[in-house]
Amino acid sequence: MRSPRAPRFRSRRRGALFFWALPPLLFLGSCGGPSGEGGPAAPGAGPIVISRKNSPQVDPLVASWWTSFFRQCQEAVRGKDPDHLASLLKSVEGKNPPSWAADSLARFQALLRGMKLVKEGKVRARFALGHRDFKEGDLVFFGLRLENHEDGPLALPAPGTKGILQARLRVLDYGVFGEMWESKRPLNLPLDKPVALGPGEAKFEGFQPFHASLPRGAVMRVVLFQGNLLLGSILVKGELLPLKSLPAQPTELRVFPKGFEPIARKPFLTLKRALELGDPRHFPHIFLSAVFMPPALKGKARTLLQGAARKHQEGDLGRVVRAALKMLAEPR
Numbered sequence: 001m002r003s004p005r006a007p008r009f010r011s012r013r014r015g016a017l018f019f020w021a022l023p024p025l026l027f028l029g030s031c032g033g034p035s036g037e038g039g040p041a042a043p044g045a046g047p048i049v050i051s052r053k054n055s056p057q058v059d060p061l062v063a064s065w066w067t068s069f070f071r072q073c074q075e076a077v078r079g080k081d082p083d084h085l086a087s088l089l090k091s092v093e094g095k096n097p098p099s100w101a102a103d104s105l106a107r108f109q110a111l112l113r114g115m116k117l118v119k120e121g122k123v124r125a126r127f128a129l130g131h132r133d134f135k136e137g138d139l140v141f142f143g144l145r146l147e148n149h150e151d152g153p154l155a156l157p158a159p160g161t162k163g164i165l166q167a168r169l170r171v172l173d174y175g176v177f178g179e180m181w182e183s184k185r186p187l188n189l190p191l192d193k194p195v196a197l198g199p200g201e202a203k204f205e206g207f208q209p210f211h212a213s214l215p216r217g218a219v220m221r222v223v224l225f226q227g228n229l230l231l232g233s234i235l236v237k238g239e240l241l242p243l244k245s246l247p248a249q250p251t252e253l254r255v256f257p258k259g260f261e262p263i264a265r266k267p268f269l270t271l272k273r274a275l276e277l278g279d280p281r282h283f284p285h286i287f288l289s290a291v292f293m294p295p296a297l298k299g300k301a302r303t304l305l306q307g308a309a310r311k312h313q314e315g316d317l318g319r320v321v322r323a324a325l326k327m328l329a330e331p332r
Contacts (some may be wrong), residue, residue: 050154056160058100066101073108082115107242112242117236122150126249127167127225128204133254133264136214143206144229148197152237155194156246163191165207165225165248173218176283177316178323181218191229212255219284220291221255260288268291268301275308275321283320290324302328 057192069092074079089109097105117123124147134140144165148154157163164221167187174180189207197203214221228245235241263270271289274282293301312318 012133042101046099058098062098063331066097068103070108077108077111077115080115082119085112085115098310103180104302110240111242113236113239114234114241116233117150117241117243118246123148123154123156123234123236123246124249125229125245125246127227127251129225129251129253132252133256133260134212135256135258135260136212137258138212138255139209140212140253141206141209143201143204145204146195146197147202148199150236151199153196153198154234154236155196156234156243157191157194157231158233158240159194161194161232163232164230165189165191165227166230166245170224170226172222172224174220174222174287174327175217176219176287176323177319178326179217181215186226194235212253214255214257219287223253223255224250225253226250256288257284263288264292267294268297271301271324272304275304278312278317280316283316286324287327288321290327293328298328 001259008116038057069088071089073085076082076088085108088113089105092105126145126147128145130141130145165188167189169185169187171183171185172180173182191205195203195205212221226248228247233240234243267289270285271293274285274289290305292300302325305321305328308321309318309325312321
């Protein structure tokens with residue numbers, strides 16, 4: 001019986017830009033928070049100013065107590081600790097604050113409602129790419145999936161304001177001998193219009209698509225997307241709430257050479273045939289077979305690779321086999 005031919009693919013030259021379709025301005029350093037023109041002022045979007053009238057009627061001891069209290073509240077906000085802020089605000093329930101402290105107290109209460117929306121998962125964001133694996137040259141439709149788990153409508157950012165997706169990209173390029181090149185890139189994208197979501201509704205907010213690329217000498221590129229949606233404020237059931245940022249659930253993208261699909265479909269068969277051939281043209285097949293190996297076949301693949309490692313302790317084939325063994329051990 002004739003052995004099946006191992007899949008073939010080509011790898012393009014190193015240095016091809018991964019995000020060539022995106023405007024250069026998107027790769028500048030992190031920018032400031034979102035801003036809008038003519039929109040409603042968000043309560044608590046900026047630093048809270050503790051107003052205190054310079055008047056003989058203001059008791060210095062009372063003023064000192066509330067000033068200290070508001071400083072503790074501000075620290076809870078800076079530390080992104082809604083539980084501590086809730087505890088602080090609960091401790092003054094039933095008290096009659098001075099008129100000059102009432103505004104700051106109301107703003108901290110609004111800040112708490114916004115923070116709790118995020119903690120309780122009432123409003124969510126996650127990076128969305130359609131699927132995980134792409135081949136070199138594919139067009140990637142990149143965006144955010146925004147979800148409303150509240151029992152009423154919301155809009156983010158609030159009407160009249162703007163948002164910014166502030167992302168951090170960690171890029172890992174792998175070679176057949178186990179080499180790894182790492183780089184980190186900032187990515188800032190504007191969200192110019194509010195996204196309106198009904199109760200239980202989710203929407204995909206797309207940004208400019210890009211072409212996936214693979215640098216010369218690499219057989220796999222992994223890109224981890226992390227970051228936050230900077231908002232300032234959101235509108236929830238008609239109430240304007242301050243919300244500085246909404247964390248986006250991370251996602252991962254992988255780029256492979258053209259022709260990788262047969263390897264992904266039959267990784268063990270590819271590995272076995274590539275080891276039998278043992279020529280440099282099939283080194284990528286050995287490495288990528290380990291990447292795509294399903295858990296049920298990892299034991300057999302490990303035995304096969306360990307035998308090849310003992311047989312080929314010297315030379316490039318042995319280096320590839322050892323790199324494949326290491327990749328096989330990584331959870332994917």
